[in-house]
Amino acid sequence: MDIVSATFGPLNFKPQVPAELAYLKIPGSKALTAIEPFAKVFYQKYETDDYCFWLTAYHPNADQEIYIHREGPYIGFKVVLKQHIRYRYDLGELYIKQGQFVFAHCPVIDTKFNIKSGHEYFVFDMCLNLDFIKSVGIENELLGRFLRQIEEGKRAFLLDTMVQSGALLLDAIEYLLGRPADKKAASAVLTLLIQVAEQRNGIDLPEYKIERMYQAREIIRQDVARHVSNHDLARMVGTNSRDLKTDFVKVFAMPPCQFLQYERIKTAKTLLIEEPQMSVDEIAVKVGFRNSAAFDPAFKGNVGVTPSFWRKRGGNI
Structure with a gap:
């Protein structure tokens, strides 16, 4: 090229x-x-x-x-x-x-x-x-x-x-x-x-609105254990709660709260394989869940198996 x-x-x-x-x-x-x-x-x-x-x-x-x-x-x-x-x-x-x-x-x-x-x-x-x-x-x-x-x-x-x-x-x-x-x-x-x-989600947004949603995405990804309310996240990127929710879906096909859950589960999947010394409960807390009782059903709902089974199979399911 x-x-x-x-x-x-x-x-x-x-x-x-x-x-x-x-x-x-x-x-x-x-x-x-x-x-x-x-x-x-x-x-x-x-x-x-x-x-x-x-x-x-x-x-x-x-x-x-x-x-x-x-x-x-x-x-x-x-x-x-x-x-x-x-x-x-x-x-x-x-x-x-x-x-x-x-x-x-x-x-x-x-x-x-x-x-x-x-x-x-x-x-x-x-x-x-x-x-x-x-x-x-x-x-x-x-x-x-x-x-x-x-x-x-x-x-x-x-x-x-x-x-x-x-x-x-x-x-x-x-x-x-x-x-x-x-x-x-x-x-x-x-x-x-x-x-x-x-x-064919051809819904178009002005450039500045797209940039705001990418800023919001990065704020969420920087620390998945932290919960930032829609109100605070909107303020951080210069918009309001209503526009944050609707624009985030237009850009990323899911609302901010679902994206946070997605990022937490994704991080947990990596930790379960790469950090064998950590318990499931420790990983749950590290990615933002209160404990494994809250983490297990969320993980299974997204991945289809429990965190322990995911770890046992080395992520191969």
Whole structure:
């Protein structure tokens, strides 16, 4: 993939992981950094026979137009994980807001977009082998039509609108970034993406409202043991309780209280496997439950088994 600045030409990438972005490092990926007069760009790519994906982080200190070229054909999707980007290509424009995705088949990628000083942009792209898509076994009319268009050699979009990824798909992508060789994780990303696309939650929000909901999400994730009321959470991100509840659902497909429960259970699942010295009761308290009596039914309701059974099976159920 070629990344070119309209002013300075092709970016000069070197094998390097910026210290401040080390937390983004994908295990086993090809990691490159370009330090240019207008920006620092961190690019990582991981490739298998079935799929490949890349994560690009832009940190501009000056406004700049960027040109992206990638030889095709390309079957895959793009998620703007941070900020909002207006992509321009030969047939028009795609405006992808934070958390939204586009899934397409293109003969080649030739796009332009602008990055602005003082903002931070994270973009995730995943390219999928056609046989791999079929092997996942998703029975879906929307996907079936998309695949038929691909087989006919047509440029195709899964949807004609931008759709919010939601909490579960974003989590699946995050999991894959940490375990890039896990084919089941890659299949889960594709399956969730198609499910989200089928629901077609095209409800749009202004950029500032989306950004507020991502701030609220991070506040919850920073300390899952802490319970923050909707009133306090709304105040912390500059909105009101009513808008917080409705906007959070529009962006993440669940209300804040459900997301907190989801994050607590997710953290507990990790602790049950990685911290064998901790008792179930200790883990319950650590993730925000009063005790195991409150934790056990919540865990089973979400996972389908008790915490003890989950631990006994090593998370394999």
